[in-house]
Amino acid sequence: MVAQLIDGNETATQIREELKAKIGELKSKGVTPGLAVVLVGEDPASQVYVRMKGKSCEELGLYSETIRKPADFKEEELLKLIDQLNADTRVHGILVQLPLPDHINETKILDRISPEKDVDGFHPVNVGRMLIGDPGFLPCTPHGVQELLVRSGNSPEGKHVVVVGRSNIVGKPVAAILMQKKKGANATVTVCHSRTKDLPGIVRQGDIVIAAMGVAQFIKADMVKEGAVVIDVGVNRVDDPSSKKGYKLVGDVDFDRVKEKASAITPVPGGVGPMTIVMLMKNTVISAERTLAK
Numbered sequence: 670m671v672a673q674l675i676d677g678n679e680t681a682t683q684i685r686e687e688l689k690a691k692i693g694e695l696k697s698k699g700v701t702p703g704l705a706v707v708l709v710g711e712d713p714a715s716q717v718y719v720r721m722k723g724k725s726c727e728e729l730g731l732y733s734e735t736i737r738k739p740a741d742f743k744e745e746e747l748l749k750l751i752d753q754l755n756a757d758t759r760v761h762g763i764l765v766q767l768p769l770p771d772h773i774n775e776t777k778i779l780d781r782i783s784p785e786k787d788v789d790g791f792h793p794v795n796v797g798r799m800l801i802g803d804p805g806f807l808p809c810t811p812h813g814v815q816e817l818l819v820r821s822g823n824s825p826e827g828k829h830v831v832v833v834g835r836s837n838i839v840g841k842p843v844a845a846i847l848m849q850k851k852k853g854a855n856a857t858v859t860v861c862h863s864r865t866k867d868l869p870g871i872v873r874q875g876d877i878v879i880a881a882m883g884v885a886q887f888i889k890a891d892m893v894k895e896g897a898v899v900i901d902v903g904v905n906r907v908d909d910p911s912s913k914k915g916y917k918l919v920g921d922v923d924f925d926r927v928k929e930k931a932s933a934i935t936p937v938p939g940g941v942g943p944m945t946i947v948m949l950m951k952n953t954v955i956s957a958e959r960t961l962a963k
């Protein structure tokens with residue numbers, strides 16, 4: 670079997686087109702959805718992500734603000750900045766790029782963002798609402814995974830989904846989203862982690878496997894059931910002397926071999942990655958729509 674390629678770029682483009690119509694409608698009512706992105710420090714990967722987010726806002730015609738602060742920016746000042754953004758009516762979504770420098774308490778910062786502007790979906794109120802099944806904002810990467818499954822014709826309904834990884838940003842929320850009693854969910858979910866016994870045996874039971882571990886090419890063909898759907902969230906740098914940069918990006922799945930066994934699979938790059946940013950845009954548009962409904 671050669672797997673169907675689940676194309677994240679194509680799906681993200683489709684969602685962007687849907688958003689354009691909504692943004693046009695909002696603008697005709699005098700509302701331009703706005704996103705503020707806060708970056709503290711000089712982390713190179715964070716700088717790339719923040720640039721991509723700004724560019725994506727621009728392409729869609731959203732109001733966007735990127736606020737860059739030095740690595741020694743004080744926690745107290747950052748809290749003040751968030752208060753200002755919470756009160757700014759041009760801003761419907763606030764995103765503080767993680768990781769933050771060590772002297773800043775990440776939880777304290779994320780908790781300060783108004784849940785109504787928490788387009789990353791990391792505020793405890795939104796995490797709780799996601800679990801209850803009455804979402805405020807769904808976190809972008811796990812929501813993107815659900816959209817990829819549904820839109821590629823691989824609905825998780827009634828399927829056994831095995832998630833490898835239990836982080837707060839991917840593993841736990843993707844499990845919470847897919848287990849809901851809802852259309853596009855209704856899955857039976859197993860979550861594995863580093864203390865799981867017989868991980869290969871459990872992953873082999875999955876009709877759908879979601880790899881979110883951060884270990885390059887860990888999921889091998891013999892760990893995957895024939896015909897399974899495989900979603901690779903992992904992004905890992907591995908040395909590649911043949912490339913200009915000296916490295917390449919690979920996922921948590923041994924793509925070349927697993928694609929011979931799976932019925933559908935996401936590539937890295939070009940799978941889950943493009944979905945994360947478009948779901949952030951979607952949350953910002955939803956937030957702006959909610960201001961009109963008030």
Ligand SMILES: NC(=O)c1ccc[n+]([C@@H]2O[C@H](COP(=O)([O-])OP(=O)(O)OC[C@H]3O[C@@H](n4cnc5c(N)ncnc54)[C@H](OP(=O)(O)O)[C@@H]3O)[C@@H](O)[C@H]2O)c1
Nearest residue numbers: 810834835836839862863881882883902903904941942945
């Ligand atoms: N495409 C995107 O937009 C996007 C977004 C977010 C993350 N990512 C990528 O997704 C990957 C995961 O990110 P994350 O933030 O969730 O990572 P994380 O916080 O490091 O969590 C990794 C999880 O995988 C588990 N794990 C690690 N090694 C394992 C092993 N050998 N066997 C079984 N479980 C193992 C860990 O188990 P324990 O809990 O027991 O330690 C943990 O739960 C990374 O490559 C990251 O770059 C991509």
